[in-house]
Amino acid sequence: MKRRTFVLRTVLAVGALGVGWSVLPPRSRLGDGDDIPEVSGESALNGWVKIGTDGHVTVIMSKSEMGQGIHTALAMLLADELDADWAQVRIEMSPIDKIYNNIVTIVDGLPFHPDDDGLIRRTTAWLTAKTMREVGVMITGGSSSVKDLWLPMRQAGASARAMLVAAAAESWKVPASEITVSAGVITHPSGRRASFGELIASAAKQPLMGTAPLKDPSQFKIIGRPTRRLESAAKQTGKATFGIDVSLPGMLHASVVMCPTLGGTVQSFDGSAAQAMPGVRHVLSVVGYNGGTAGVVAIADTPYHAMKAVRAIPVVWAHGAMAGVSSADILTRLSRTLDSATGHAYYKHGDVTSALAGAATRVSAEYHVPYLAHAAMEPVNCTVQFKDGHATVWASTQVPGLARRAAAKALDIDEHDVDVRVQFIGGGFGRRLDVDFIGQAAAIAKVANGAPVQTIWSREEDMQHDFYRPACVSRNAAGLDASGKLVAWSATSAGQAVLPGALDRYFGLPGVPLDKTTSEGAYDQPYEYPAARVAHEIVPLPVPVGLWRSVGHSHQAFFTECFMDEVAAAAHQDPIAFRLALLTNHPRHAAVLRRAAERAGWGTPPPATTDGLRRGRGVALHESFGSIVAMIADVTVDASSVIRATRVVTAIDCGFPVNPNTIRQQVEGGVIFALSAAFHGEITIENGRVKQSNYHDYPMLRMQDTPVIDVEIMPSIEHPEGVGEPPVPPVAPAIANAIFAATGQRLRSLPLRLS
Amino acid sequence: MLTLQINGRAMQIAAEPDTPLLWVLRGELQLTGTKFGCGMAVCGACTVHLDGAPIRACVTPISAVGTGAVTTIEGLAGPEADALQAAWTDVDVVQCGYCQPGQLMSACALLRGNRAPNDHDIDVAMSGNLCRCGTYPRVRAAIHAASVAVPRQ
Numbered sequence: 022m023k024r025r026t027f028v029l030r031t032v033l034a035v036g037a038l039g040v041g042w043s044v045l046p047p048r049s050r051l052g053d054g055d056d057i058p059e060v061s062g063e064s065a066l067n068g069w070v071k072i073g074t075d076g077h078v079t080v081i082m083s084k085s086e087m088g089q090g091i092h093t094a095l096a097m098l099l100a101d102e103l104d105a106d107w108a109q110v111r112i113e114m115s116p117i118d119k120i121y122n123n124i125v126t127i128v129d130g131l132p133f134h135p136d137d138d139g140l141i142r143r144t145t146a147w148l149t150a151k152t153m154r155e156v157g158v159m160i161t162g163g164s165s166s167v168k169d170l171w172l173p174m175r176q177a178g179a180s181a182r183a184m185l186v187a188a189a190a191e192s193w194k195v196p197a198s199e200i201t202v203s204a205g206v207i208t209h210p211s212g213r214r215a216s217f218g219e220l221i222a223s224a225a226k227q228p229l230m231g232t233a234p235l236k237d238p239s240q241f242k243i244i245g246r247p248t249r250r251l252e253s254a255a256k257q258t259g260k261a262t263f264g265i266d267v268s269l270p271g272m273l274h275a276s277v278v279m280c281p282t283l284g285g286t287v288q289s290f291d292g293s294a295a296q297a298m299p300g301v302r303h304v305l306s307v308v309g310y311n312g313g314t315a316g317v318v319a320i321a322d323t324p325y326h327a328m329k330a331v332r333a334i335p336v337v338w339a340h341g342a343m344a345g346v347s348s349a350d351i352l353t354r355l356s357r358t359l360d361s362a363t364g365h366a367y368y369k370h371g372d373v374t375s376a377l378a379g380a381a382t383r384v385s386a387e388y389h390v391p392y393l394a395h396a397a398m399e400p401v402n403c404t405v406q407f408k409d410g411h412a413t414v415w416a417s418t419q420v421p422g423l424a425r426r427a428a429a430k431a432l433d434i435d436e437h438d439v440d441v442r443v444q445f446i447g448g449g450f451g452r453r454l455d456v457d458f459i460g461q462a463a464a465i466a467k468v469a470n471g472a473p474v475q476t477i478w479s480r481e482e483d484m485q486h487d488f489y490r491p492a493c494v495s496r497n498a499a500g501l502d503a504s505g506k507l508v509a510w511s512a513t514s515a516g517q518a519v520l521p522g523a524l525d526r527y528f529g530l531p532g533v534p535l536d537k538t539t540s541e542g543a544y545d546q547p548y549e550y551p552a553a554r555v556a557h558e559i560v561p562l563p564v565p566v567g568l569w570r571s572v573g574h575s576h577q578a579f580f581t582e583c584f585m586d587e588v589a590a591a592a593h594q595d596p597i598a599f600r601l602a603l604l605t606n607h608p609r610h611a612a613v614l615r616r617a618a619e620r621a622g623w624g625t626p627p628p629a630t631t632d633g634l635r636r637g638r639g640v641a642l643h644e645s646f647g648s649i650v651a652m653i654a655d656v657t658v659d660a661s662s663v664i665r666a667t668r669v670v671t672a673i674d675c676g677f678p679v680n681p682n683t684i685r686q687q688v689e690g691g692v693i694f695a696l697s698a699a700f701h702g703e704i705t706i707e708n709g710r711v712k713q714s715n716y717h718d719y720p721m722l723r724m725q726d727t728p729v730i731d732v733e734i735m736p737s738i739e740h741p742e743g744v745g746e747p748p749v750p751p752v753a754p755a756i757a758n759a760i761f762a763a764t765g766q767r768l769r770s771l772p773l774r775l776s
Numbered sequence: 777m778l779t780l781q782i783n784g785r786a787m788q789i790a791a792e793p794d795t796p797l798l799w800v801l802r803g804e805l806q807l808t809g810t811k812f813g814c815g816m817a818v819c820g821a822c823t824v825h826l827d828g829a830p831i832r833a834c835v836t837p838i839s840a841v842g843t844g845a846v847t848t849i850e851g852l853a854g855p856e857a858d859a860l861q862a863a864w865t866d867v868d869v870v871q872c873g874y875c876q877p878g879q880l881m882s883a884c885a886l887l888r889g890n891r892a893p894n895d896h897d898i899d900v901a902m903s904g905n906l907c908r909c910g911t912y913p914r915v916r917a918a919i920h921a922a923s924v925a926v927p928r929q
Binding site: 086087088089090249250252253254255256257258259260261262263265266268274299323324325396397398399400445446447448449450477479480682686687689690691692693694697715716717721722723724725727729730 | 791792795796799802803804806807808809810811812813814815816818819821848849850861864865868869870871872873874875876877880898899900902903905906907908909910911912913914915916
């Protein structure tokens with residue numbers, strides 16, 4: 022064969038294989054369960070469930086529980102298809118395996134408009150899904166867990182059920198089609214019956230059922246019923262183990278002080294005084310891992326000895342790229358950027374320039390939002406034991422595979438020599454998508470001669486060494502015709518991008534040029550603009566930024582929905598009627614908005630005041646993570662300009678509501694989380710240092726500030742969508758619009774403060 | 777060595793007298809239900825009872841505890857505690873759950889001193905307990921439910 026012929030044939034063969042691979046569906050995520058540890062009497066029927074001879078059903082859990090109720094929701098999916106007895110269901114965390122890779126959150130991260138159903142989008146999504154099945158990562162985030170596992174969990178339950186039925190049919194010598202299953206018991210009309218526990222040994226010998234029929238939603242017994250979360254008793258009695266509660270024989274305790282300037286390094290330190298303090302075993306410095314900041318460490322017998330010792334280490338810091346950086350300068354710079362920059366357009370429709378020029382009325386506004394910290398209640402911590410070349414990591418993490426990679430890299434060992442044990446997370450909100458503290462804790466444990474070491478950050482270190490929600494500025498302009506109809510919509514924002522930094526921290530990838538999270542919440546909304554351009558200009562800055570509950574939506578909803586309110590006012594129209602006129606082809610969005618308006622009594626003004634308070638009511642509508650949320654907020658403003666939210670009425674369409682109880686919890690909690698940001702949230706940076714340090718100067722909403730929160734879940738049989746994040750974005754604009762209704766003042770910066 | 781009364785038992789403590797009670801509970805005694813949140817008594821995650829009154833263990837040195845009876849979430853018992861934990865389950869209060877031991881300790885101290893707290897009483901008693909997940913409406917509902925359920929003596 023001539024060389025050229027060989028090359029051509031090889032290219033054709035590889036090309037054909039590639040085409041063939043690309044048209045095959047993604048490989049099954051069922052798994053065979055061979056890697057699932059089994060205690061005596063247990064058998065795994067696939068990668069998602071094992072059953073004991075005593076009848077207990079253990080759901081193998083690939084997602085981290087951080088308060089969102091995901092353990093319960095996912096167990097419901099599997100248990101319903103299995104026809105298990107809910108009282109016998111337990112949870113066990115999964116190993117790290119490709120079948121648990123999160124596919125949906127990556128596919129949903131592609132920069133397409135939600136209404137785009139074109140060939141390019143569908144092909145890209147298909148290929149991305151296939152690729153993520155093979156080379157993706159396990160992620161709990163992006164409000165994606167139920168959406169990602171709606172089918173895999175159910176298929177695993179149905180498959181396991183089919184194996185139990187096949188075992189019964191074989192044993193009883195009856196057709197499988199005559200057998201019924203209910204609440205963990207298998208029966209035949211002849212009177213034969215057996216529990217799951219009695220059949221599990223023979224079921225485990227049945228061939229793996231790759232496909233088994235799924236229930237019609239009308240047959241669901243567990244899915245869709247308000248269900249209490251499985252782990253609440255453990256959390257109410259102090260028995261639940263969060264990462265910080267891991268306690269091991271011979272465990273040492275580490276405390277860290279990092280360079281106060283983000284990204285700074287240790288020039289020199291003197292560990293002698295700390296080393297001489299009681300209980301102290303080791304004093305060392307660590308570099309910054311996975312985007313983190315360098316610091317000094319004391320390892321001691323008790324946490325308090327370590328905390329006292331680390332404060333006794335004099336350090337000379339090298340302040341690095343952040344020296345001199347201030348958040349006030351950044352906001353000014355972002356605003357000035359928009360004098361000339363036009364940004365990358367994530368959405369374009371019609372000719373917005375001429376539409377604006379020809380408009381009878383033009384409206385424009387500029388909005389600002391600050392950096393925000395995650396401030397989860399459980400401070401950043403991680404426990405690592407490094408012994409005989411093997412590491413075990415106990416951590417509250419949203420990304421076990423990335424945690425394993427970070428620990429392996431810090432210890433310079435193979436990933437397969439690292440075990441990760443995911444614990445309950447005392448609040449994630451995106452902070453635990455980063456792995457800086459995992460690499461750091463691994464490096465600390467390396468010096469401890471095989472002893473496990475628990476590294477706990479003080480609240481101050483946690484708040485001052487976060488990956489912050491980026492500050493952002495947006496300039497919006499709109500045009501109305503003489504009848505008050507919207508004819509043009511333009512929005513251009515400027516700020517840092519989150520994803521390039523995150524990908525660099527996870528994988529060492531060089532910066533990606535596009536990041537849809539910069540413009541999400543602005544470019545992807547349902548409004549039917551006659552002409553529009555929505556763009557974002559990425560401004561690279563040295564401030565470490567990360568994924569904060571609802572990411573770009575957290576601020577773009579504020580820009581979009583406040584400006585929508587301003588434009589409606591300029592058109593002398595009711596803000597809800599104005600929005601509805603832009604939603605004629607989006608009936609789900611219109612229905613959610615109407616429902617919230619009805620529940621809130623939108624047409625009826627707030628009760629007249631006799632207490633000297635000014636009252637106002639505001640609205641916001643927002644789609645994020647596949648779900649639609651409408652919110653009507655009532656506020657009062659007192660004589661000294663103190664603003665209070667008194668009631669927030671919410672309607673959410675999240676597709677099929679899997680567990681209405683935890684959906685309600687997430688909406689209530691999301692409203693409160695977002696009210697903290699709307700009224701208080703502001704991280705300021707001076708000379709490269711974060712000024713805020715603890716909950717006294719980075720305050721949260723408290724019991725007495727909490728409004729009445731009313732939640733309606735729209736009935737739906739559509740595919741389930743996100744829940745954890747969608748309630749957050751509409752809160753700040755609904756409140757700001759209510760403040761306008763009460764006072765006539767437009768507040769265009771967060772946090773909301775009346776001058 | 778100091779001796780502390782923890783959950784009804786006398787415990788010999790090796791830690792120095794300036795050590796905050798929180799770190800003795802979590803470290804030496806492995807009672808990890810009491811949580812570290814802020815270290816400066818502003819979040820309430822470390823709330824325990826000292827002779828029945830809620831205190832912040834993160835700023836209370838063991839030297840200040842003396843012979844007082846310390847109760848942690850692990851030792852919480854009695855009709856008010858039972859009613860509260862049952863109401864917590866019934867209302868399904870918890871989300872991430874990290875602050876909940878502290879919430880329950882504060883709520884129990886409230887109910888023991890006030891059999892029928894109104895919303896203002898609950899605001900006052902619970903204002904020191906932060907919850908980042910936002911369980912406040914359900915905490916309030918569960919306290920009301922428990923106040924009705926506590927058996928009258």
